[in-house]
Amino acid sequence: MKKATGPVSHLTTPIRAWAHRFAFLILIVAAFALMLLGKADTVLVERARTAVTDAVAPILEIASRPVATVRDVLDQIRELTDLRAENAALRRENQRLRQWQAVAQRLEAENLALRELAQMVPDAGLRFITGRVIGDTGGAFARSVLVNAGARDGVAKNQAAITSEGLAGRVTEVGLRSARVLLITDINSRIPVLVGESRERAILGGDNTGQPKLLYLMPNSEIRPGDRVITSGHGGVFPPDLPVGIVTQASETAMRVQPYIDWAHMEFLRLADYDLPRQLSPSGEVAPAGPPMGALR
Amino acid sequence: MTDTAWTRLDGLARGLSPFALTLAFLMLVAVPLRIPDLSPILPAVGLIAVYYWIVHRPDLMPAWAVFLIGLIEDLLGGGPLGVGPFVLLVLYAAVASQRRVFVGGGFFLLWLIFVPLAAGAFVLSWVFSSLILDQFIAVRPVFFQYLTTVAFYPCLTWVFIQAQRAFLR
Numbered sequence: 390m391k392k393a394t395g396p397v398s399h400l401t402t403p404i405r406a407w408a409h410r411f412a413f414l415i416l417i418v419a420a421f422a423l424m425l426l427g428k429a430d431t432v433l434v435e436r437a438r439t440a441v442t443d444a445v446a447p448i449l450e451i452a453s454r455p456v457a458t459v460r461d462v463l464d465q466i467r468e469l470t471d472l473r474a475e476n477a478a479l480r481r482e483n484q485r486l487r488q489w490q491a492v493a494q495r496l497e498a499e500n501l502a503l504r505e506l507a508q509m510v511p512d513a514g515l516r517f518i519t520g521r522v523i524g525d526t527g528g529a530f531a532r533s534v535l536v537n538a539g540a541r542d543g544v545a546k547n548q549a550a551i552t553s554e555g556l557a558g559r560v561t562e563v564g565l566r567s568a569r570v571l572l573i574t575d576i577n578s579r580i581p582v583l584v585g586e587s588r589e590r591a592i593l594g595g596d597n598t599g600q601p602k603l604l605y606l607m608p609n610s611e612i613r614p615g616d617r618v619i620t621s622g623h624g625g626v627f628p629p630d631l632p633v634g635i636v637t638q639a640s641e642t643a644m645r646v647q648p649y650i651d652w653a654h655m656e657f658l659r660l661a662d663y664d665l666p667r668q669l670s671p672s673g674e675v676a677p678a679g680p681p682m683g684a685l686r
Numbered sequence: 687m688t689d690t691a692w693t694r695l696d697g698l699a700r701g702l703s704p705f706a707l708t709l710a711f712l713m714l715v716a717v718p719l720r721i722p723d724l725s726p727i728l729p730a731v732g733l734i735a736v737y738y739w740i741v742h743r744p745d746l747m748p749a750w751a752v753f754l755i756g757l758i759e760d761l762l763g764g765g766p767l768g769v770g771p772f773v774l775l776v777l778y779a780a781v782a783s784q785r786r787v788f789v790g791g792g793f794f795l796l797w798l799i800f801v802p803l804a805a806g807a808f809v810l811s812w813v814f815s816s817l818i819l820d821q822f823i824a825v826r827p828v829f830f831q832y833l834t835t836v837a838f839y840p841c842l843t844w845v846f847i848q849a850q851r852a853f854l855r
Binding site for chain 1: 752753768
Protein backbone atom coordinates (compact mmCIF):
# COMPACT_ATOMS: atom_id res chain seq x y z
CA MET A 390 0.00 0.00 0.00
CA LYS A 391 1.13 3.49 -0.71
CA LYS A 392 2.30 5.69 2.08
CA ALA A 393 0.31 8.81 2.82
CA THR A 394 2.41 11.63 1.50
CA GLY A 395 1.31 15.20 1.06
CA PRO A 396 1.62 16.69 -2.40
CA VAL A 397 4.18 19.15 -1.03
CA SER A 398 6.73 16.37 -0.84
CA HIS A 399 5.14 14.87 -3.91
CA LEU A 400 5.94 17.86 -6.03
CA THR A 401 9.57 18.08 -5.18
CA THR A 402 10.86 17.63 -8.67
CA PRO A 403 10.02 20.66 -10.83
CA ILE A 404 9.11 18.53 -13.84
CA ARG A 405 6.57 16.64 -11.85
CA ALA A 406 5.10 19.85 -10.48
CA TRP A 407 4.93 21.24 -13.97
CA ALA A 408 3.17 18.09 -15.25
CA HIS A 409 0.66 18.28 -12.39
CA ARG A 410 -0.11 21.91 -13.12
CA PHE A 411 -0.47 21.18 -16.79
CA ALA A 412 -2.87 18.28 -16.14
CA PHE A 413 -4.88 20.47 -13.80
CA LEU A 414 -5.07 23.21 -16.41
CA ILE A 415 -6.26 20.74 -19.03
CA LEU A 416 -9.02 19.56 -16.69
CA ILE A 417 -10.15 23.16 -16.06
CA VAL A 418 -10.23 23.77 -19.80
CA ALA A 419 -12.18 20.53 -20.21
CA ALA A 420 -14.73 21.76 -17.65
CA PHE A 421 -15.22 24.96 -19.66
CA ALA A 422 -15.48 22.95 -22.86
CA LEU A 423 -18.22 20.89 -21.22
CA MET A 424 -20.10 24.07 -20.31
CA LEU A 425 -20.02 25.17 -23.94
CA LEU A 426 -20.93 21.71 -25.15
CA GLY A 427 -23.85 21.56 -22.71
CA LYS A 428 -25.04 24.96 -23.86
CA ALA A 429 -24.98 23.83 -27.49
CA ASP A 430 -27.20 20.94 -26.34
CA THR A 431 -25.78 18.37 -28.67
CA VAL A 432 -26.83 14.77 -29.12
CA LEU A 433 -23.54 13.77 -27.57
CA VAL A 434 -24.37 15.36 -24.21
CA GLU A 435 -27.76 13.71 -24.17
CA ARG A 436 -26.22 10.35 -24.95
CA ALA A 437 -23.76 10.77 -22.09
CA ARG A 438 -26.57 11.67 -19.70
CA THR A 439 -28.72 8.71 -20.69
CA ALA A 440 -25.71 6.38 -20.47
CA VAL A 441 -25.17 7.44 -16.85
CA THR A 442 -28.84 7.23 -15.91
CA ASP A 443 -29.17 3.85 -17.62
CA ALA A 444 -26.17 2.57 -15.71
CA VAL A 445 -27.44 3.66 -12.29
CA ALA A 446 -31.11 2.85 -12.94
CA PRO A 447 -30.95 -0.78 -11.76
CA ILE A 448 -29.14 0.26 -8.56
CA LEU A 449 -31.56 3.08 -7.87
CA GLU A 450 -34.50 0.81 -8.56
CA ILE A 451 -33.38 -1.69 -5.95
CA ALA A 452 -32.62 1.07 -3.45
CA SER A 453 -35.87 2.94 -4.00
CA ARG A 454 -38.09 -0.02 -3.14
CA PRO A 455 -37.31 -0.44 0.56
CA VAL A 456 -37.53 3.34 0.96
CA ALA A 457 -40.97 3.28 -0.64
CA THR A 458 -42.03 0.39 1.60
CA VAL A 459 -40.92 2.15 4.78
CA ARG A 460 -42.67 5.27 3.61
CA ASP A 461 -45.89 3.33 2.95
CA VAL A 462 -45.80 1.73 6.40
CA LEU A 463 -45.31 5.14 8.03
CA ASP A 464 -48.20 6.52 6.01
CA GLN A 465 -50.42 3.65 7.07
CA ILE A 466 -49.62 4.19 10.74
CA ARG A 467 -50.43 7.86 10.42
CA GLU A 468 -53.67 7.07 8.62
CA LEU A 469 -54.70 4.64 11.35
CA THR A 470 -54.54 7.35 13.98
CA ASP A 471 -57.05 9.62 12.32
CA LEU A 472 -59.22 7.03 10.66
CA ARG A 473 -62.51 8.32 12.03
CA ALA A 474 -62.04 11.92 11.04
CA GLU A 475 -60.87 10.89 7.61
CA ASN A 476 -63.85 8.62 7.17
CA ALA A 477 -66.25 11.44 7.88
CA ALA A 478 -64.40 13.78 5.54
CA LEU A 479 -64.40 11.16 2.80
CA ARG A 480 -68.13 10.59 3.21
CA ARG A 481 -68.79 14.30 2.78
CA GLU A 482 -66.49 14.42 -0.23
CA ASN A 483 -68.15 11.37 -1.73
CA GLN A 484 -71.53 13.05 -1.47
CA ARG A 485 -70.24 16.14 -3.21
CA LEU A 486 -68.47 14.13 -5.89
CA ARG A 487 -71.65 12.16 -6.65
CA GLN A 488 -73.33 15.42 -7.52
CA TRP A 489 -70.37 16.30 -9.69
CA GLN A 490 -70.50 12.92 -11.35
CA ALA A 491 -74.10 13.50 -12.35
CA VAL A 492 -73.17 16.87 -13.76
CA ALA A 493 -70.18 15.42 -15.60
CA GLN A 494 -72.21 12.63 -17.14
CA ARG A 495 -74.81 15.09 -18.36
CA LEU A 496 -72.10 17.35 -19.78
CA GLU A 497 -70.30 14.44 -21.43
CA ALA A 498 -73.46 13.37 -23.20
CA GLU A 499 -74.12 16.94 -24.26
CA ASN A 500 -70.51 17.37 -25.37
CA LEU A 501 -70.68 14.19 -27.44
CA ALA A 502 -73.89 15.29 -29.11
CA LEU A 503 -72.48 18.72 -29.89
CA ARG A 504 -69.25 17.24 -31.24
CA GLU A 505 -71.27 15.06 -33.55
CA LEU A 506 -73.33 18.04 -34.64
CA ALA A 507 -70.23 20.07 -35.37
CA GLN A 508 -68.41 17.08 -36.90
CA MET A 509 -65.36 17.80 -34.78
CA VAL A 510 -62.14 15.90 -35.39
CA PRO A 511 -61.61 13.51 -32.48
CA ASP A 512 -58.66 14.11 -30.17
CA ALA A 513 -55.57 12.01 -30.74
CA GLY A 514 -55.47 8.73 -28.90
CA LEU A 515 -53.69 8.58 -25.57
CA ARG A 516 -51.62 5.64 -24.46
CA PHE A 517 -50.00 5.47 -21.06
CA ILE A 518 -46.72 4.00 -19.93
CA THR A 519 -46.36 3.79 -16.18
CA GLY A 520 -42.95 4.09 -14.59
CA ARG A 521 -41.74 4.04 -11.02
CA VAL A 522 -39.88 7.13 -9.84
CA ILE A 523 -36.46 5.68 -9.01
CA GLY A 524 -34.35 8.80 -8.79
CA ASP A 525 -34.91 12.24 -7.39
CA THR A 526 -31.57 13.79 -8.09
CA GLY A 527 -32.41 16.99 -6.27
CA GLY A 528 -30.08 19.89 -5.85
CA ALA A 529 -30.85 23.57 -6.04
CA PHE A 530 -30.05 24.02 -9.71
CA ALA A 531 -32.36 21.57 -11.46
CA ARG A 532 -35.65 19.79 -10.85
CA SER A 533 -35.98 16.41 -12.47
CA VAL A 534 -36.72 12.81 -11.59
CA LEU A 535 -35.74 9.50 -13.14
CA VAL A 536 -38.28 6.80 -13.99
CA ASN A 537 -37.57 3.14 -14.67
CA ALA A 538 -39.19 3.10 -18.10
CA GLY A 539 -37.23 3.81 -21.24
CA ALA A 540 -37.15 3.45 -24.98
CA ARG A 541 -37.77 -0.30 -24.78
CA ASP A 542 -41.07 0.42 -23.03
CA GLY A 543 -42.15 2.95 -25.63
CA VAL A 544 -41.09 6.10 -23.80
CA ALA A 545 -40.20 8.96 -26.14
CA LYS A 546 -39.05 12.52 -25.71
CA ASN A 547 -41.63 15.21 -24.90
CA GLN A 548 -44.22 12.83 -23.48
CA ALA A 549 -46.22 14.38 -20.66
CA ALA A 550 -45.66 12.87 -17.22
CA ILE A 551 -48.76 12.89 -15.04
CA THR A 552 -50.13 11.48 -11.82
CA SER A 553 -53.75 11.18 -10.81
CA GLU A 554 -53.48 14.74 -9.50
CA GLY A 555 -52.13 16.48 -12.55
CA LEU A 556 -49.17 17.28 -14.72
CA ALA A 557 -45.73 16.59 -13.26
CA GLY A 558 -43.42 17.31 -16.15
CA ARG A 559 -42.10 16.35 -19.53
CA VAL A 560 -39.75 13.61 -20.69
CA THR A 561 -36.48 15.20 -21.78
CA GLU A 562 -34.02 12.32 -22.03
CA VAL A 563 -34.73 8.71 -22.89
CA GLY A 564 -32.36 5.86 -22.21
CA LEU A 565 -32.95 2.22 -22.89
CA ARG A 566 -34.44 1.41 -19.49
CA SER A 567 -34.71 4.82 -17.84
CA ALA A 568 -35.91 8.28 -18.67
CA ARG A 569 -35.56 11.73 -17.15
CA VAL A 570 -38.65 13.79 -16.49
CA LEU A 571 -38.07 17.53 -16.29
CA LEU A 572 -40.51 18.76 -13.65
CA ILE A 573 -42.73 21.76 -14.34
CA THR A 574 -40.90 23.67 -11.60
CA ASP A 575 -37.50 23.38 -13.34
CA ILE A 576 -35.96 26.56 -14.67
CA ASN A 577 -35.91 25.10 -18.19
CA SER A 578 -39.54 23.98 -18.22
CA ARG A 579 -41.92 25.85 -20.56
CA ILE A 580 -45.45 24.53 -21.03
CA PRO A 581 -48.29 26.09 -23.02
CA VAL A 582 -51.34 26.41 -20.77
CA LEU A 583 -54.81 27.89 -20.58
CA VAL A 584 -55.84 29.85 -17.50
CA GLY A 585 -59.25 30.22 -15.93
CA GLU A 586 -62.71 30.06 -17.43
CA SER A 587 -61.78 32.63 -20.07
CA ARG A 588 -59.08 30.20 -21.24
CA GLU A 589 -56.33 32.81 -21.51
CA ARG A 590 -53.28 31.49 -23.29
CA ALA A 591 -50.00 31.60 -21.39
CA ILE A 592 -46.74 29.77 -20.92
CA LEU A 593 -46.03 28.13 -17.59
CA GLY A 594 -42.36 28.66 -16.87
CA GLY A 595 -40.53 27.13 -13.92
CA ASP A 596 -37.84 28.94 -11.95
CA ASN A 597 -36.66 26.21 -9.55
CA THR A 598 -39.09 27.40 -6.86
CA GLY A 599 -42.17 25.43 -5.86
CA GLN A 600 -44.52 27.73 -7.74
CA PRO A 601 -43.90 28.24 -11.47
CA LYS A 602 -44.73 31.54 -13.18
CA LEU A 603 -47.19 32.40 -15.93
CA LEU A 604 -45.38 34.08 -18.81
CA TYR A 605 -46.41 35.84 -22.02
CA LEU A 606 -49.92 36.72 -20.92
CA MET A 607 -52.06 39.17 -22.86
CA PRO A 608 -51.71 42.67 -21.35
CA ASN A 609 -55.31 42.97 -20.16
CA SER A 610 -56.00 39.41 -19.20
CA GLU A 611 -58.23 38.91 -16.19
CA ILE A 612 -56.61 36.32 -14.04
CA ARG A 613 -57.52 35.90 -10.41
CA PRO A 614 -56.11 33.74 -7.65
CA GLY A 615 -57.99 30.43 -7.65
CA ASP A 616 -58.18 30.14 -11.42
CA ARG A 617 -57.54 26.66 -12.78
CA VAL A 618 -54.57 26.11 -15.08
CA ILE A 619 -54.69 23.33 -17.68
CA THR A 620 -52.46 22.34 -20.59
CA SER A 621 -53.53 23.89 -23.86
CA GLY A 622 -52.13 21.35 -26.29
CA HIS A 623 -50.69 24.17 -28.39
CA GLY A 624 -47.71 22.96 -30.34
CA GLY A 625 -49.12 19.46 -30.47
CA VAL A 626 -46.59 18.09 -28.00
CA PHE A 627 -48.83 17.78 -24.99
CA PRO A 628 -52.34 16.44 -24.75
CA PRO A 629 -54.77 19.29 -24.02
CA ASP A 630 -56.83 19.66 -20.82
CA LEU A 631 -54.41 18.02 -18.38
CA PRO A 632 -54.85 19.68 -14.98
CA VAL A 633 -51.75 21.61 -13.96
CA GLY A 634 -52.50 23.76 -10.95
CA ILE A 635 -54.19 26.75 -9.40
CA VAL A 636 -53.24 30.42 -9.65
CA THR A 637 -52.10 31.55 -6.21
CA GLN A 638 -50.71 34.96 -6.94
CA ALA A 639 -51.92 37.34 -9.62
CA SER A 640 -50.24 40.71 -9.32
CA GLU A 641 -48.67 43.08 -11.80
CA THR A 642 -45.22 41.75 -11.08
CA ALA A 643 -45.76 38.01 -10.99
CA MET A 644 -48.41 35.40 -11.65
CA ARG A 645 -47.66 32.19 -9.84
CA VAL A 646 -49.25 28.77 -10.00
CA GLN A 647 -49.39 26.14 -7.28
CA PRO A 648 -49.18 22.74 -9.04
CA TYR A 649 -51.83 20.18 -8.10
CA ILE A 650 -49.23 17.53 -7.77
CA ASP A 651 -48.04 16.32 -4.40
CA TRP A 652 -44.30 16.02 -4.97
CA ALA A 653 -43.73 14.08 -1.78
CA HIS A 654 -46.01 11.23 -2.83
CA MET A 655 -44.99 10.95 -6.44
CA GLU A 656 -44.20 7.23 -6.52
CA PHE A 657 -45.35 6.40 -10.03
CA LEU A 658 -45.61 8.55 -13.11
CA ARG A 659 -47.79 7.91 -16.13
CA LEU A 660 -46.19 9.00 -19.37
CA ALA A 661 -48.82 10.02 -21.89
CA ASP A 662 -48.04 8.96 -25.42
CA TYR A 663 -49.99 11.58 -27.33
CA ASP A 664 -49.91 10.25 -30.82
CA LEU A 665 -50.66 13.24 -32.98
CA PRO A 666 -48.55 12.40 -36.08
CA ARG A 667 -50.00 8.90 -36.43
CA GLN A 668 -53.45 10.38 -36.08
CA LEU A 669 -52.79 12.54 -39.10
CA SER A 670 -51.20 9.78 -41.18
CA PRO A 671 -52.65 9.50 -44.68
CA SER A 672 -53.74 5.91 -44.17
CA GLY A 673 -56.28 7.20 -41.69
CA GLU A 674 -55.04 4.76 -39.09
CA VAL A 675 -56.11 5.95 -35.68
CA ALA A 676 -53.72 5.63 -32.78
CA PRO A 677 -54.57 2.93 -30.24
CA ALA A 678 -57.36 4.16 -28.05
CA GLY A 679 -56.39 4.87 -24.47
CA PRO A 680 -58.66 5.56 -21.55
CA PRO A 681 -60.95 8.51 -22.12
CA MET A 682 -59.63 11.90 -21.12
CA GLY A 683 -62.10 11.99 -18.27
CA ALA A 684 -60.19 9.18 -16.62
CA LEU A 685 -57.30 11.53 -15.94
CA ARG A 686 -59.13 13.53 -13.38
CA MET B 687 -1.78 -15.73 -9.28
CA THR B 688 1.28 -14.87 -7.29
CA ASP B 689 1.22 -13.34 -3.91
CA THR B 690 2.51 -9.99 -5.11
CA ALA B 691 -0.18 -9.76 -7.78
CA TRP B 692 -2.84 -10.24 -5.12
CA THR B 693 -1.23 -7.64 -2.94
CA ARG B 694 -1.15 -5.18 -5.81
CA LEU B 695 -4.77 -5.87 -6.69
CA ASP B 696 -5.70 -5.44 -3.06
CA GLY B 697 -3.79 -2.17 -2.92
CA LEU B 698 -5.52 -0.94 -6.06
CA ALA B 699 -8.96 -1.75 -4.68
CA ARG B 700 -8.15 0.02 -1.43
CA GLY B 701 -6.76 2.97 -3.33
CA LEU B 702 -9.97 3.27 -5.29
CA SER B 703 -12.17 3.11 -2.21
CA PRO B 704 -12.47 6.91 -1.67
CA PHE B 705 -13.59 7.37 -5.26
CA ALA B 706 -16.00 4.41 -5.13
CA LEU B 707 -17.41 5.52 -1.79
CA THR B 708 -18.05 9.01 -3.15
CA LEU B 709 -19.89 7.58 -6.16
CA ALA B 710 -21.97 5.39 -3.85
CA PHE B 711 -23.02 8.45 -1.86
CA LEU B 712 -23.89 10.36 -5.03
CA MET B 713 -26.28 7.55 -5.90
CA LEU B 714 -27.62 7.23 -2.37
CA VAL B 715 -28.84 10.83 -2.26
CA ALA B 716 -30.58 10.29 -5.60
CA VAL B 717 -32.92 7.67 -4.11
CA PRO B 718 -36.33 9.32 -3.76
CA LEU B 719 -37.13 9.70 -0.06
CA ARG B 720 -40.52 11.31 -0.63
CA ILE B 721 -40.11 13.78 2.18
CA PRO B 722 -41.84 17.07 1.36
CA ASP B 723 -39.54 19.82 0.10
CA LEU B 724 -36.40 17.84 0.84
CA SER B 725 -35.14 17.11 -2.65
CA PRO B 726 -34.14 20.68 -3.64
CA ILE B 727 -32.05 21.08 -0.50
CA LEU B 728 -30.37 17.67 -0.35
CA PRO B 729 -26.74 18.15 0.70
CA ALA B 730 -24.11 18.32 -2.01
CA VAL B 731 -22.30 15.13 -1.03
CA GLY B 732 -19.78 15.42 -3.86
CA LEU B 733 -18.48 18.64 -2.35
CA ILE B 734 -18.12 17.17 1.14
CA ALA B 735 -16.52 13.96 -0.14
CA VAL B 736 -14.00 15.69 -2.37
CA TYR B 737 -13.08 18.11 0.44
CA TYR B 738 -12.56 15.28 2.91
CA TRP B 739 -10.39 13.17 0.65
CA ILE B 740 -8.23 15.95 -0.77
CA VAL B 741 -7.53 17.08 2.77
CA HIS B 742 -6.84 13.63 4.23
CA ARG B 743 -5.62 11.53 1.33
CA PRO B 744 -4.76 13.74 -1.63
CA ASP B 745 -2.83 10.84 -3.17
CA LEU B 746 -6.10 8.89 -3.50
CA MET B 747 -8.15 11.79 -4.85
CA PRO B 748 -6.22 13.13 -7.84
CA ALA B 749 -7.52 15.95 -10.01
CA TRP B 750 -8.92 13.59 -12.66
CA ALA B 751 -10.99 11.78 -10.03
CA VAL B 752 -12.31 15.14 -8.79
CA PHE B 753 -13.20 16.02 -12.36
CA LEU B 754 -14.99 12.69 -12.89
CA ILE B 755 -17.00 13.04 -9.69
CA GLY B 756 -18.17 16.49 -10.73
CA LEU B 757 -19.02 15.24 -14.20
CA ILE B 758 -21.04 12.27 -12.95
CA GLU B 759 -22.82 14.54 -10.47
CA ASP B 760 -23.81 16.87 -13.33
CA LEU B 761 -24.89 14.07 -15.65
CA LEU B 762 -26.90 12.37 -12.93
CA GLY B 763 -28.49 15.54 -11.57
CA GLY B 764 -29.51 16.97 -14.92
CA GLY B 765 -28.10 20.38 -14.06
CA PRO B 766 -25.93 22.57 -16.29
CA LEU B 767 -23.03 20.46 -17.54
CA GLY B 768 -19.46 21.38 -16.63
CA VAL B 769 -20.23 23.48 -13.56
CA GLY B 770 -19.72 20.56 -11.14
CA PRO B 771 -16.21 19.61 -12.37
CA PHE B 772 -15.15 23.26 -12.49
CA VAL B 773 -16.28 24.09 -8.95
CA LEU B 774 -14.74 20.92 -7.49
CA LEU B 775 -11.45 21.61 -9.30
CA VAL B 776 -11.38 25.13 -7.86
CA LEU B 777 -11.93 23.62 -4.41
CA TYR B 778 -9.10 21.18 -5.14
CA ALA B 779 -6.76 24.02 -6.09
CA ALA B 780 -7.78 26.07 -3.05
CA VAL B 781 -7.00 23.21 -0.65
CA ALA B 782 -3.76 22.29 -2.44
CA SER B 783 -2.49 25.87 -2.27
CA GLN B 784 -3.13 26.18 1.46
CA ARG B 785 -2.08 22.69 2.47
CA ARG B 786 -0.20 23.88 5.58
CA VAL B 787 -3.45 25.04 7.15
CA PHE B 788 -5.04 21.62 6.77
CA VAL B 789 -2.19 19.37 7.82
CA GLY B 790 -2.84 18.26 11.36
CA GLY B 791 -6.08 20.20 11.57
CA GLY B 792 -8.66 18.64 13.87
CA PHE B 793 -12.23 17.83 12.95
CA PHE B 794 -13.70 21.13 14.15
CA LEU B 795 -11.05 23.24 12.45
CA LEU B 796 -11.69 21.43 9.16
CA TRP B 797 -15.43 21.89 9.55
CA LEU B 798 -14.88 25.58 10.28
CA ILE B 799 -12.79 25.98 7.14
CA PHE B 800 -15.39 24.05 5.15
CA VAL B 801 -18.08 26.66 5.98
CA PRO B 802 -16.57 29.51 3.88
CA LEU B 803 -15.15 27.10 1.28
CA ALA B 804 -18.59 25.57 0.66
CA ALA B 805 -20.09 29.06 0.51
CA GLY B 806 -17.60 29.97 -2.19
CA ALA B 807 -18.36 26.77 -4.08
CA PHE B 808 -22.11 27.44 -4.00
CA VAL B 809 -21.67 31.06 -5.10
CA LEU B 810 -19.48 29.87 -7.95
CA SER B 811 -22.06 27.21 -8.94
CA TRP B 812 -24.80 29.79 -8.82
CA VAL B 813 -22.90 32.30 -10.96
CA PHE B 814 -21.92 29.79 -13.61
CA SER B 815 -25.31 28.05 -13.71
CA SER B 816 -27.01 31.42 -14.06
CA LEU B 817 -24.63 32.38 -16.86
CA ILE B 818 -25.25 29.13 -18.71
CA LEU B 819 -29.02 29.37 -18.32
CA ASP B 820 -29.02 33.11 -19.15
CA GLN B 821 -31.18 33.96 -16.16
CA PHE B 822 -30.88 34.42 -12.42
CA ILE B 823 -31.51 31.19 -10.56
CA ALA B 824 -33.62 31.44 -7.40
CA VAL B 825 -31.24 32.06 -4.50
CA ARG B 826 -33.32 30.61 -1.66
CA PRO B 827 -33.01 26.90 -2.56
CA VAL B 828 -29.29 27.36 -3.19
CA PHE B 829 -28.83 28.97 0.21
CA PHE B 830 -30.78 26.20 1.95
CA GLN B 831 -28.83 23.53 0.11
CA TYR B 832 -25.67 25.22 1.36
CA LEU B 833 -26.95 25.07 4.95
CA THR B 834 -27.86 21.38 4.72
CA THR B 835 -24.48 20.64 3.14
CA VAL B 836 -22.65 22.29 6.04
CA ALA B 837 -24.94 20.55 8.54
CA PHE B 838 -24.52 17.14 6.89
CA TYR B 839 -20.72 17.44 6.87
CA PRO B 840 -20.13 15.69 10.24
CA CYS B 841 -22.29 12.65 9.30
CA LEU B 842 -20.53 12.03 6.03
CA THR B 843 -17.13 12.73 7.56
CA TRP B 844 -17.82 10.14 10.23
CA VAL B 845 -18.52 7.51 7.56
CA PHE B 846 -15.33 8.47 5.74
CA ILE B 847 -13.28 8.27 8.92
CA GLN B 848 -14.61 4.74 9.49
CA ALA B 849 -13.86 3.82 5.89
CA GLN B 850 -10.35 5.22 6.15
CA ARG B 851 -9.73 3.17 9.28
CA ALA B 852 -11.14 0.01 7.73
CA PHE B 853 -9.65 0.08 4.23
CA LEU B 854 -6.72 2.45 4.41
CA ARG B 855 -4.86 1.13 7.43
